[in-house]
Amino acid sequence: MMKMHGLGNGPYWMITYSYFLFLSFIYMICFMVSGFLTGLPIFKCTVFSIQFTFYFIYINLQISFAFLLSTIFLHVKTATVIAHMYVFGSGLLGMFVFQSVLESPSFSRGWIIILEMFPSFSLYRGIYEFQEYTRRESYVGYKVKMSWADLITDRNGMRGVLILMFIEWFIMLVVAYYLDQVISLGNGVGKHPLFFLKNLSKKPVSSDQHQTLQRQQSNIHVEIEKPDVSQEREKVKDLIHANDTTDSIICDNLKKVYPGTDGNPEKTAVRGLSLALGRGECFGMLGPNGAGKTSFINTMIGLTKPTSGMALVDGLDIRSDMDEIYTSMGVCPQHDLLWETLTGREHLLFYGRLKNLKEPALTEVSLYICEMYVAVEESLKSVSLFHGGVADKQARAYSGGMKRRLSVAISLIGDPKVLSSY
Numbered sequence: 001m002m003k004m005h006g007l008g009n010g011p012y013w014m015i016t017y018s019y020f021l022f023l024s025f026i027y028m029i030c031f032m033v034s035g036f037l038t039g040l041p042i043f044k045c046t047v048f049s050i051q052f053t054f055y056f057i058y059i060n061l062q063i064s065f066a067f068l069l070s071t072i073f074l075h076v077k078t079a080t081v082i083a084h085m086y087v088f089g090s091g092l093l094g095m096f097v098f099q100s101v102l103e104s105p106s107f108s109r110g111w112i113i114i115l116e117m118f119p120s121f122s123l124y125r126g127i128y129e130f131q132e133y134t135r136r137e138s139y140v141g142y143k144v145k146m147s148w149a150d151l152i153t154d155r156n157g158m159r160g161v162l163i164l165m166f167i168e169w170f171i172m173l174v175v176a177y178y179l180d181q182v183i184s185l186g187n188g189v190g191k192h193p194l195f196f197l198k199n200l201s202k203k204p205v206s207s208d209q210h211q212t213l214q215r216q217q218s219n220i221h222v223e224i225e226k227p228d229v230s231q232e233r234e235k236v237k238d239l240i241h242a243n244d245t246t247d248s249i250i251c252d253n254l255k256k257v258y259p260g261t262d263g264n265p266e267k268t269a270v271r272g273l274s275l276a277l278g279r280g281e282c283f284g285m286l287g288p289n290g291a292g293k294t295s296f297i298n299t300m301i302g303l304t305k306p307t308s309g310m311a312l313v314d315g316l317d318i319r320s321d322m323d324e325i326y327t328s329m330g331v332c333p334q335h336d337l338l339w340e341t342l343t344g345r346e347h348l349l350f351y352g353r354l355k356n357l358k359e360p361a362l363t364e365v366s367l368y369i370c371e372m373y374v375a376v377e378e379s380l381k382s383v384s385l386f387h388g389g390v391a392d393k394q395a396r397a398y399s400g401g402m403k404r405r406l407s408v409a410i411s412l413i414g415d416p417k418v419l420s421s422y
Contacts, residue, residue: 004301004331005410006354008323013177017063024059031055041134042127046146050158054126057165061119064172071179090120098124113164122165129158189305189322233274246315248418249277249300254309256295269295272309279417297422301331314417327355330416336403340396344385344406347395348376348413355414379409 003012032051035043043051073079098121101107115121133146151159181191236252256270269292277283285293298304300311302322311318313325338347352372380386383405395403411419 001331001333001337002351002354004326004329005351006327006356006414009177009181017067020063020066021060024063025056028055028059042130044145045133046130047148050146050148050151051130054158054162057162057169058119058123058126061122061165061169061172064169064176065119067176068172068179071176071183087120090118094121094124098128102128113160116161116164117168119165119168122161122168126158126161129156129161189302189319192320195320232276236274236276239276240310246279247276247312248279248281248314249275249283250312251275251300252310254296254299254311255307256292256299256304257307270299270306294422297420301329301420302326325418328417330411330414330419332407332411332419332421334422336407338395338403338406341394343392343394344380344398344402344409345376345391347406347410348379351410351413352376355416375413375415379413382412383409385409 032043032048032055036048069079069083073082098115101112101115102125116125130146146156146158150156151162181195182193183190236250239247239250240252251273254270254273254275255268258267258269260266269290271292273296275283285296287293295304299306300313300318302318302325306319314328316325318325342350349372352375377386380391385391385402385405390398390402395406398406408421411421
């Protein structure tokens with residue numbers, strides 16, 4: 001929902017990563033402090049800076065690994081089951097197998113490095129190296145501490161573990177971000193595999209490309225159309241051939257087909273829809289359940305990918321430019337998605353910041369606050385949530401109708417060029 005209102009990928013990833021890093025950092029500090037206070041041998045026999053560096057790199061690696069796994073699983077329950085199996089399985093293997101592998105002179109060093117590519121085995125290897133110094137103390141009869149100078153020796157494997165974990169941290173984070181952008185798991189549209197080459201997604205749709213799309217869609221079942229439907233289809237073709245993208249929405253032979261499951265045939269929800277909507281035009285869709293209304297809107301707002309066809313929103317292609325489309329689109333979902341503890345005014349201030357309510361010429365903080373304040377006040381007044389202190393009440397105190405009006409105000413904040421409601 002926040003992404004539909006203009007939240008960029010960069011801020012989203014930074015905020016999410018910082019949140020989990022903050023929680024993990026607190027757990028790490030509590031773990032280390034309790035270890036030093038209780039006098040555990042592995043904490044007494046290693047300098048604090050090495051311990052801190054090792055655990056800090058590990059928690060970052062674990063977060064990156066979790067982000068990577070989140071791009072693979074669609075359902076939370078499946079991810080939870082797999083995560084528990086991984087934690088218990090890797091823990092048992094580390095306890096009963098990995099230690100014997102490390103101490104076996106015949107086992108290949110290359111296979112050990114491959115095992116250490118899994119974060120849990122990297123953690124176990126580091127703890128194993130800490131434990132080695134506690135054993136050494138019992139052998140020599142006096143206190144021995146692992147220091148940074150000890151990491152340069154070949155007998156100490158901590159240096160290799162730190163380097164491997166640091167490299168994995170960076171690689172996993174980059175791969176997780178890439179897969180998150182290109183893989184669509186039923187919620188959103190995946191980008192082109194080469195989306196980072198921005199020029200590929202900025203080329204306007206030419207008439208030659210349009211003809212190619214038409215040839216690809218030639219298998220669409222042709223039925224006798226009403227005159228107004230044929231007229232709308234011809235209008236769309238003329239706009240596409242003329243490269244005229246002044247209309248707010250242009251759909252050309254848009255089709256959405258859901259694959260068959262459990263032996264059932266595939267379901268065609270949207271069958272070759274062509275539509276052109278000018279600026280300032282209000283358009284509604286009527287039809288029985290299963291007619292394809294929600295499927296069409298979900299395709300237009302980037303929740304699902306069209307099977308074929310093309311659609312432009314304010315001149316931008318929904319197949320490649322959804323991030324740019326969200327900055328000029330307002331979305332009012334069917335169900336109210338509100339925070340119960342926030343007031344109506346706080347909701348609008350939050351979404352207003354996502355919409356970046358600030359003109360390029362207005363750079364001073366006071367002017368920015370003034371613009372934001374005016375936009376929020378106008379939005380509250382437009383849906384009758386301004387007077388009587390209603391705007392400063394928590395959303396949990398709102399009636400169903402008031403929550404609905406707040407959702408409408410959220411979709412209108414920032415003066416969007418296109419508004420979708422479903």
